[in-house]
Amino acid sequence: MPPWLAHALRTQRGPVPWSAVVRGALAAGPLLLVAVLADRTSLGVVAAIAAMLAGINDRPGSRRAAVRRLGAPALAGAGGLLAGTYAGDGLGAVALTLVLTGLGLLAGGMSAIGPVASGAGTQLLVAAAVGAGMPLPESGWARALAFLAGAGWLLVLRLALPTPGALTGDFRFDGERAAVADVYQAVAALLDAAGTEQATARRAALTAALDHAQDALAGPRMRRYASSATERRLHAQYAAALPLSEAATALAWAGEPVSGRASEGPRRLAAAVRENAPTGPLPAPSRSAPALRALDDALLQAADAFDQGGGGDLHTRRRSPGDLLRTALGVGGREYGMRVALCFGASAAIAQALHHSHWYGQHTHWYWLPATAVFLVKPDLGPLVSRVLCRAAGTVLGALVFAGFVAVLPRPEGLVALVALCGALIPVSTRHFAAQTTVVTVLVLALVMVGGEPQASVSRIGETLLACALVLIVGHLPMPGERGGHVRARLAAAATAAHAYLVHVLDGSDDRAARWTLRREAYRTLAEARTAISLAAAELPALARHSEGTDEVAALLERLVDTTTACAVHLDDTGRLDSRHSDLLRELLGELAVQGERVGLQTEIPGRAAAVHAGQSAGQRPSLTGRRRSRRGGWSGSVVR
Structure with a gap:
């Protein structure tokens, strides 16, 4: 058909x-x-x-x-x-x-x-x-x-x-609560799919869940400094999901399966959000790899956020x-x-x-x-x-x-x-x-x-x-300018956001809030570009041909953002990139330059990102391994081994 x-x-x-x-x-x-x-x-x-x-x-x-x-x-x-x-x-x-x-x-x-x-x-x-x-x-x-x-x-x-079915409790926030719970559920699903062919689709589903939750929390009187305890708690729970999604994306990028214990914690967090209840003990995953250690630390931070209920930044776009x-x-x-x-x-x-x-x-x-x-x-x-x-x-x-x-x-x-x-x-x-x-x-x-x-x-x-x-x-009438301009405009925005995220990570900045904002913008603009490309591909051949090749560029940008996320997690743990990360970055940047030129898209990445060398991108960055917080016990959000 x-x-x-x-x-x-x-x-x-x-x-x-x-x-x-x-x-x-x-x-x-x-x-x-x-x-x-x-x-x-x-x-x-x-x-x-x-x-x-x-x-x-x-x-x-x-x-x-x-x-x-x-x-x-x-x-x-x-x-x-x-x-x-x-x-x-x-x-x-x-x-x-x-x-x-x-x-x-x-x-x-x-x-x-x-x-x-x-x-x-x-x-x-x-x-x-x-x-x-x-x-x-x-x-x-x-x-x-x-x-x-x-x-x-x-x-x-x-x-x-x-x-219907939400007559008890504060039903005014049921949409926000369901949206945040879906994020944790999507994190668990991505961890389950790590090392399988479903990992890419599950990562896209996680992006969609984060976009939906971000929009659900960004309405009137749901700003960064929310007034009610319920609003502050929802903001904190959403913010706590960001490092979890980052670690889960890095694990999926590695292409190796993880134990079912790793996804159990996010799944329990999803139930706690949905039922507006305490988390209870959270099973901690193995700490045998940088991404697993990042996941373990993110679970601790999430348990702390659920217990304290403080506000959090939505890390969303702020367009003038x-x-x-x-x-x-x-x-x-x-x-x-x-x-x-x-x-x-x-x-x-x-x-x-x-x-x-x-x-x-x-x-x-x-x-x-x-x-x-x-x-x-x-x-x-x-x-x-x-x-x-x-x-x-x-x-x-x-x-x-x-x-x-x-x-x-x-x-x-x-x-x-x-x-x-x-x-x-x-x-x-x-x-x-x-x-x-x-x-x-x-x-x-x-x-x-x-x-x-x-x-x-x-x-x-x-x-x-x-x-x-x-x-x-x-x-079907010819118009001034190039056909498929909307698709290319979306793709150019996605390329710009991906490059900004990559440069921030390779700079070695410790500003996590800025990194999560850039990461959210990169994945969100990519999702918008993917939607525009899929709609253009479903046109009659006379129109669909004007956007040919853009889906390959979008796939390369997705791989670049996924790799950048894996690099960020690895840099947090070791302070420098290994050859696998830097070699793949060089390969992706080269392919992007070639594919971007074929579809008439400018994807030139600023100097520091384009000059990635093995072990040199963040070689002077101080190690962050000594910054992990000590575990606490005896409270409802404790993480247990």
């Missing part, structure tokens, strides 16, 4: 997010019902649309992280709705098209920054199209407030409702507004922006032309075409052909399902119930783009009918197929 077709058929797996299902059922449907009963149906439709869009972003994680993940796109959507409303009321078709094109350029550049910014860009454009084209009696400010109310209601549910602006204006941001702007502007122009033609009839929802194009043109939502196939299939199925429902449901109460049902299904449907499109299509068609418009299943199918054709054309 070709990659572009395999991706379209691939479905995410996992348990049903019952919490999100309950929130979805209590969001759009009840808001619409209240508006209908209050005779403000049009505002209820806007609020329900906002709740639907927020439900798409309502993913598993902590409550504090959800504030940014749901709130930032909602604010952008309200701004887009306000701008679209006043532009649609006061401008002609040509000027309106230019304004929407400019918004597409802005939102496309924003999408290169990260997932939250991408969600904000999507809602900005969708809401702008709705504001410009949906005939509503209310003013722009009233629509924007209704939009914020709809998204805000779902956010309130996210913060206030307890997770200037860094974000450079990302948005960089190669990847420009490529995003131009394609989104061209597709969004062209779809708006075509929709308005059809709206004033005899062929289009009396339908007033011309905004459907540009709004549909937004979800199709965003490159970070999946490969182009996969998005198009799933969108077309999901829309046809959703329109047929809605036509069957509308034939038997009473109005408007039956349609309101259908909106509530679709809201509950959205968190489950996000596992596949076609399933999500099916549910959203049914929900949107129901909202349109509640708002007073006729049944529009046929026109919905036609406009979606037209948007699919438009996006396919725009996606």
Whole structure:
């Protein structure tokens, strides 16, 4: 099966997010019902649309992280709705098209920054199209407030409702607690896989767990100096996992199996975090190698952190507004922006032309075409052909399902119930783009009918197929600059982070906090590059060829970061590198230079890193072996042999 077709058929797996299902059922449907009963149906439709869009972003994680993940796109959507409303009321078709094109350029550049910014860009454009084209009696400010109310209601549910099964204890931190526990569980899994073919995949899973925990703890009021004891303890437990993950990565890099006793300690720590309970005695591993000694010391530090419960640094990226602006204006941001702007502007122009033609009839929802194009043109939502196939299939199925429902449901109460049902299904449907499109299509068609418009299943199918054709054309058009710029931008960021981490380790610095921050950034940017590369590889061959060879560079960078981690652990124990580490570093640096040149990527490493010689990289570094703390006993977090 070709990659572009395999991706379209691939479905995410996992348990049903019952919490999100309950929130979805209590969001759009009840808001619409209240508006209908209050005779403000049009505002209820806007609020329900906002709740639907927020439900798409309502993913598993902590409550504090959800504030940014749901709130930032909602604010952008309200701004887009306000701008679209006043532009649609006061401008002609040509000027309106230019304004929407400019918004597409802005939102496309924003999408290169990260997932939250991408969600904000999507809602900005969708809401702008709705504001410009949906005939509503209310003013722009009233629509924007209704939009914020709809998204805000779902956010309130996210913060206030307890997770099923977490009714005891402080359930407000169950997302953070689960995320930190998953890190320790991933460390144990990596230790179990040391010396096997699964080690690479387990190391990638550990990186994903660390990224998730880092995001879960980084929300509002979950900063470095957290106020509550629970928050401080979670920060300390996360910080204690970093040296454990470092030692486990070094053991996996060595390629030799370790005893089951080594993974038992992290597994007990995971249970202690999950149950919010003391660790109990932790079995200490053998201290026969530098990485095993590092693991033993890390277990002692973790037991101390669990016992004391002090705060800890998240060792996360701290990007300034200037860094974000450079990302948005960089190669990847420009490529995003131009394609989104061209597709969004062209779809708006075509929709308005059809709206004033005899062929289009009396339908007033011309905004459907540009709004549909937004979800199709965003490159970070999946490969182009996969998005198009799933969108077309999901829309046809959703329109047929809605036509069957509308034939038997009473109005408007039956349609309101259908909106509530679709809201509950959205968190489950996000596992596949076609399933999500099916549910959203049914929900949107129901909202349109509640708002007073006729049944529009046929026109919905036609406009979606037209948007699919438009996006396919725009996606294959040549653009200024080099194709695959987003992939190369991600890979260049990963190379820069890997080089910064390597130079810090070879400098012989004793600043562990800085080292862990650089290590986290190196692995995190590598994961982002891997995601971009896998999406590009699943495109049609005409597009996939532009990113050929980047996966080999990413694999070399991963080996370099793994080797750097092993070097850091070895330097902590002995104070100098052995020939195995330095020879492999020289080999990897040479291969990176060759492979980077083939794909047009600059991977030149600064002088000290490029001049690695056996035993000389950290030859003057003082030995750290005398700095290990003595063991203590008699307390709940003791480590026993």
